Amino acid sequence: MAVDAASRTATPRRGPADPVKALLHRHRDLCERAVDPLEIAAGLEAHGVTDRTAARFRHRDVFSLAEELYARVPRDGEPAPATEPLPTPRVRADWVLLSLLPGALGTAVVVGLHLTHGRVRPLLVVGGLLMVALAIRAALRRGPLRAPLGTRARRAAAGTRACALWLLGYAVLGDGLLRSVVEGGPDSLPTGAADDPWPLATAPALALLLACAPAAWCAHLLTAGARRRLARSRGLDEFRAAAQPLLWGAFVLFLGALAALLALCGGLLHESAAYPQTLTLGALLLLARLLTVHRRRHAPALALFAAAMTEAAAPALALAGRLPGCGFLATPVDTLVDTWGPGSVPALACGTAALALMLHATRTLTRASAHAPTGAPE
Numbered sequence: 001m002a003v004d005a006a007s008r009t010a011t012p013r014r015g016p017a018d019p020v021k022a023l024l025h026r027h028r029d030l031c032e033r034a035v036d037p038l039e040i041a042a043g044l045e046a047h048g049v050t051d052r053t054a055a056r057f058r059h060r061d062v063f064s065l066a067e068e069l070y071a072r073v074p075r076d077g078e079p080a081p082a083t084e085p086l087p088t089p090r091v092r093a094d095w096v097l098l099s100l101l102p103g104a105l106g107t108a109v110v111v112g113l114h115l116t117h118g119r120v121r122p123l124l125v126v127g128g129l130l131m132v133a134l135a136i137r138a139a140l141r142r143g144p145l146r147a148p149l150g151t152r153a154r155r156a157a158a159g160t161r162a163c164a165l166w167l168l169g170y171a172v173l174g175d176g177l178l179r180s181v182v183e184g185g186p187d188s189l190p191t192g193a194a195d196d197p198w199p200l201a202t203a204p205a206l207a208l209l210l211a212c213a214p215a216a217w218c219a220h221l222l223t224a225g226a227r228r229r230l231a232r233s234r235g236l237d238e239f240r241a242a243a244q245p246l247l248w249g250a251f252v253l254f255l256g257a258l259a260a261l262l263a264l265c266g267g268l269l270h271e272s273a274a275y276p277q278t279l280t281l282g283a284l285l286l287l288a289r290l291l292t293v294h295r296r297r298h299a300p301a302l303a304l305f306a307a308a309m310t311e312a313a314a315p316a317l318a319l320a321g322r323l324p325g326c327g328f329l330a331t332p333v334d335t336l337v338d339t340w341g342p343g344s345v346p347a348l349a350c351g352t353a354a355l356a357l358m359l360h361a362t363r364t365l366t367r368a369s370a371h372a373p374t375g376a377p378e
Helices: 002-014 019-026 028-033 037-046 051-056 062-072 093-115 120-140 151-182 202-210 212-232 236-269 275-293 298-320 327-340 344-364
Strands: none
Touching: 037 062, 093 120, 093 202, 093 212, 120 212, 151 202, 151 275, 151 298, 151 327, 151 344, 202 212, 202 236, 202 275, 212 236, 212 275, 236 275, 236 344, 275 298, 275 344, 298 327, 298 344, 327 344
């Protein structure tokens, strides 16, 4: 009898008659702050609640559970409004023009390099790089490529920006530097001349700057499409199945646009398009920005850092191999350059990092919490 009484006393603690009430108490701040059930559904998913978890609360999916939670929160006696689609970002003239600005300035710098000679050329390069950097910064602060601001975001932004600038700088100077180091140089700084032993890769750099506009459009298409499908979906699995083609479609569309720009710039400038290293770098930068825009900052920072350090290690190892007894350090780099060319180093570095980010994006950017205001950062 004593055992039966103890069991009856403990039963309510293990299985409350109203399990949704306990969930509401645990996530009250989320439910009170939400402006519609979609925000609650995305927030629950960010906290690990799945459709299978919702079944334990006597609901068919997380969206249905979110609607009950939204209805239970007191709102001064006002009836709960019908679920409305999340605001879809509009195409604005300001961010469209800003996304075109880096390519326009880059084109002007490249034209200036082909028309100037002597001491004017270094001044043009320095001034042009400064203007291009400011244009890229402006393009990333407006429109679909803008990342949410916050204390944590500002702390991580400096390191991520430095790695991205290194990768872009290596795309211009790195292949020529690495080949020169492997062959025993460099004996002088690059001059930008056609017969320079340390040549500048202006065609890939110009194509990447022009690709800022396709990147902004692809990010816009992904965000707008995901929010429309989030409003129509009735389950997390249903939304994930609809969001995956959107992500892959935006990614492939960007790579196609970048490949076309590479062919155009290479043909006009009579330079190698450097498809492997430039396409992998473009893929890495796009995926890193998409994840950052949707509040996933940790993985992009690690991927960019790993790629930048790999590229920096290649010429460093080649130089270290010149020290007495250290020739073995340069063997991997020499083998890669002799077999596949200097472009194999950035292609492998950026390609591996981009593949890791693509796997991460497929798992995170297809979640409802990534496309709603309540999406939790990493």
